[in-house]
Amino acid sequence: TRSVHRTLRRVVRKMRRFWLNYLYNQPWSDPSAIEAATERLLKIGEKTSLVVITPSPVLTSEYRNTPGAQDAIIDFANHLRQLSEAPNITLLDLHAEFMATPFEKYLHAKDAHFNQAGNDYLARRVIAVLEQLIEKV
Numbered sequence: 001t002r003s004v005h006r007t008l009r010r011v012v013r014k015m016r017r018f019w020l021n022y023l024y025n026q027p028w029s030d031p032s033a034i035e036a037a038t039e040r041l042l043k044i045g046e047k048t049s050l051v052v053i054t055p056s057p058v059l060t061s062e063y064r065n066t067p068g069a070q071d072a073i074i075d076f077a078n079h080l081r082q083l084s085e086a087p088n089i090t091l092l093d094l095h096a097e098f099m100a101t102p103f104e105k106y107l108h109a110k111d112a113h114f115n116q117a118g119n120d121y122l123a124r125r126v127i128a129v130l131e132q133l134i135e136k137v
Contacts, residue, residue: 045088051129052080054095058112092129
């Protein structure tokens, strides 16, 4: 079944823009689901410290092939920025950091996921944020 899934992903990748523009284009997350998750995070943040991480931007090729993807990511990153204004919530603004650098080196060339360099970068940044939080205690 793994090879079937891989084949389907390749087929969809080739017709993704057409599919999203003309056949089926739904938001990734329902706004009410995002609000419900936000409320849960705020409740957790009342009792402990949280670190929220904004999503990375997408590659130019993904931007072209997945209409609305970048806009949805920007909206979600802005939502997390607002959420981080609450006490006990720290923001790791990966989106802003990546936009200020040639971030393509951190993403898989055919996908919107991190490659090994991206995973390593994120791990270093999370460790740095956690170390800063520990120093404050």
